[in-house]
Amino acid sequence: xxKVCIVGASGKxxxxxxxxxxxxGYEVVGVCRERSVGKLDPFKGRITVFPGxxxxxEVIKKAVAGCDGVLTVLVPWGVHxxxxxxxxxxxxQAPPGARLIFSCGWHITRDGQDxxxxxxxxxxxxxxxxxRLTRAVDLDDQVEACRRIFTNxxxxxVVRGSDLExxxxxxxxxxxxxxxxxxxxxxxxxxxxxxxxMVEALENDELIHEAPAIVGCLTPSALxxxxxx
Ligand SMILES: NC(=O)c1ccc[n+]([C@@H]2O[C@H](COP(=O)([O-])OP(=O)(O)OC[C@H]3O[C@@H](n4cnc5c(N)ncnc54)[C@H](OP(=O)(O)O)[C@@H]3O)[C@@H](O)[C@H]2O)c1
Numbered sequence: 001x002x003k004v005c006i007v008g009a010s011g012k013x014x015x016x017x018x019x020x021x022x023x024x025g026y027e028v029v030g031v032c033r034e035r036s037v038g039k040l041d042p043f044k045g046r047i048t049v050f051p052g053x054x055x056x057x058e059v060i061k062k063a064v065a066g067c068d069g070v071l072t073v074l075v076p077w078g079v080h081x082x083x084x085x086x087x088x089x090x091x092x093q094a095p096p097g098a099r100l101i102f103s104c105g106w107h108i109t110r111d112g113q114d115x116x117x118x119x120x121x122x123x124x125x126x127x128x129x130x131x132r133l134t135r136a137v138d139l140d141d142q143v144e145a146c147r148r149i150f151t152n153x154x155x156x157x158v159v160r161g162s163d164l165e166x167x168x169x170x171x172x173x174x175x176x177x178x179x180x181x182x183x184x185x186x187x188x189x190x191x192x193x194x195x196x197x198m199v200e201a202l203e204n205d206e207l208i209h210e211a212p213a214i215v216g217c218l219t220p221s222a223l224x225x226x227x228x229x
Contacts, residue, residue, distance in 0.1 A: 001203055003027040004067055006021065006070075007054050007063070007073065008032065008072060008075065009030030011073055011075070013191060013198075014030070015043075016192045016195030017198055017199055018040070018043055018047060021071075022043070026069075029063050030047050031051075031052065031063045032054070033052070034051040054073075057093065064098070065095070067095060067098055069098055070101070072090050072100070076138060077137060082138075083142045083144070084148060088145075091154055099157070099208075101198050101201045105142075105160060106179045108142065108160055108211070110150055110158070113178050114213070115180025116179060116180065146158055155209075157208060157211075158211040159197055159198055159211075160213040163188050164188075164190070166190070167192070169190060170193055170216055172196055173189050174215060174217050177210070182221060184214075184215045184221060186215055186221040194214065197214055
């Protein structure tokens with residue numbers, strides 16, 4: 001892995017991914033909305049920025065050219081097919097054989113085998129209802145984005161994040177194939193470690209065509225799982 005593109009680089013997750021990628025010595029290209037370019041000032045001179053909407057196919061085409069890996073933040077924000085447009089642009093324009101890593105939340109299910117707690121279901125229902133009401137969030141479009149990824153034959157991985165918190169890194173999160181598995185019960189991950197998992201996935205072929213649901217490695221449920229091994 002030599003050159004990677006980070007689509008949605010200006011967000012919190014994106015900026016952590018930029019730092020992890022630079023730490024590994026990768027050449028880094030970032031895509032973010034024009035008005036957010038200033039958020040990447042701390043990396044000035046160390047990364048190349050392509051300003052533009054992440055669902056703009058022309059912007060993505062230029063940004064991913066020559067990249068071995070593409071890390072994409074699939075945001076649920078906006079109601080203009082922003083997530084699905086972003087995913088489609090990356091799937092269509094990334095160089096053949098590139099590793100494609102996408103982020104989303106636990107609410108995405110790949111095979112319908114995830115088991116959600118009652119409180120999780122209530123929260124997602126309220127979030128979706130509020131989002132539709134305010135026209136700020138479109139969870140259904142993130143579902144559509146992932147449906148397109150799951151049926152695509154590129155080298156993809158969809159990393160499904162638990163609830164997130166800020167704080168120092170605790171190390172690489174642990175993962176399981178299905179929400180509801182005991183190891184995931186704590187449902188919390190440091191955002192910096194979510195980013196770490198995304199960047200590490202670039203070089204982990206075991207994660208190709210997987211949708212790992214992740215949780216912090218020092219959470220009670222992860223530690224209990226390790227102790228029972
Ligand atoms: N927050 C959580 O608890 C949580 C839980 C599980 C999974 N996730 C997943 O983690 C990823 C990052 O989430 P995050 O919460 O950490 O957010 P984040 O990193 O701060 O990212 C927010 C992203 O959304 C973009 N954005 C914000 N408003 C937008 C709009 N109106 N139109 C288009 N783009 C917009 C931002 O771009 P600008 O910089 O241009 O504003 C930025 O790239 C997402 O894939 C999310 O599904 C989050």
